[in-house]
Amino acid sequence: MAVDxxxxxxxxxxxxxxxxxxxxxxxxxxxxxxxxxxxxxxxxRHLSLLEGAGLVxxxxxxxxxxxxxxxxxxxxxxxxxAFEVCPKAGPLKRExxxxxxxxxT
Amino acid sequence: MAVDxxxxxxxxxxxxxxxxxxxxxxxxxxxxxxxxxxxxxxxxRHLSLLEGAGLVxxxxxxxxxxxxxxxxxxxxxxxxxAFEVCPKAGPLKRExxxxxxxxxT
DNA sequence: TATATATTTAGCAACTTCGTTAATTGCTTA
DNA sequence: TAAGCAATTAACGAAGTTGCTAAATATATA
Numbered sequence: 075m076a077v078d079x080x081x082x083x084x085x086x087x088x089x090x091x092x093x094x095x096x097x098x099x100x101x102x103x104x105x106x107x108x109x110x111x112x113x114x115x116x117x118x119r120h121l122s123l124l125e126g127a128g129l130v131x132x133x134x135x136x137x138x139x140x141x142x143x144x145x146x147x148x149x150x151x152x153x154x155x156a157f158e159v160c161p162k163a164g165p166l167k168r169e170x171x172x173x174x175x176x177x178x179t
Numbered sequence: 180m181a182v183d184x185x186x187x188x189x190x191x192x193x194x195x196x197x198x199x200x201x202x203x204x205x206x207x208x209x210x211x212x213x214x215x216x217x218x219x220x221x222x223x224r225h226l227s228l229l230e231g232a233g234l235v236x237x238x239x240x241x242x243x244x245x246x247x248x249x250x251x252x253x254x255x256x257x258x259x260x261a262f263e264v265c266p267k268a269g270p271l272k273r274e275x276x277x278x279x280x281x282x283x284t
Numbered sequence: 285t286a287t288a289t290a291t292t293t294a295g296c297a298a299c300t301t302c303g304t305t306a307a308t309t310g311c312t313t314a
Numbered sequence: 315t316a317a318g319c320a321a322t323t324a325a326c327g328a329a330g331t332t333g334c335t336a337a338a339t340a341t342a343t344a
Contacts, residue, residue, distance in 0.1 A: 084190070
């Protein structure tokens with residue numbers, strides 16, 4: 075299931091930080107690695123796992139591989155789960171109704 | 180950090196299912212265990228981890244221990260993270276603005 | 285007290301995850 | 315082609331997670 079992969083991917087602080095780094099702009103694997111006190115191979119594996127979960131996409135650009143955030147998949151998975159567990163309570167109520175209405179169309 | 184504990188807790192399908200079970204009503208540890216093909220001790224540990232993450236609360240009631248979902252903590256953590264990573268895009272935009280306004284008050 | 289039920293803790297084996305270094309692949313450029 | 319940089323894959327050990335059974339702790343009741 076996609077949800078399993080997403081939550082597994084998010085269960086790691088370095089991976090969540092990678093997503094945050096990608097929030098503002100796309101970055102190459104090397105640029106991402108340079109921001110962590112961790113080897114490039116380790117970062118590469120984190121990126122691969124994030125891509126497997128559908129949270130980022132990659133594109134080879136010459137010598138480099140550029141990664142970018144898949145915002146929709148992240149937001150939809152998180153709000154989808156929150157709504158499944160808390161259908162009627164809390165601040166998600168209005169937003170969830172709006173999503174449901176959009177899907178029904 | 181609380182966020183680490185929450186995402187670690189959510190990175191397990193049985194634990195997410197427990198949260199879903201608790202969505203509609205509070206349940207005793209035994210009632211929860213009876214819905215899974217898993218031993219009671221295993222469920223007890225999952226519940227303990229969920230409680231450590233602040234996602235559920237427990238209360239001893241005589242012989243039983245009753246668990247209930249902490250909806251606010253779940254929803255706030257998930258939407259908080261989604262907003263941190265995707266501040267301007269996607270369906271969370273309006274909701275996030277509302278949350279920020281509430282905090283500022 | 286003695287017994288039964290509910291839940292948690294302890295101890296254990298199987299499995300997975302994480303990060304490292306070394307080796308490999310892909311692309312660019314002299 | 316050869317050399318060099320970017321990125322990934324391979325192989326390894328350390329550490330953590332998961333679920334089990336057995337034992338211990340809490341509470342209720344005869």
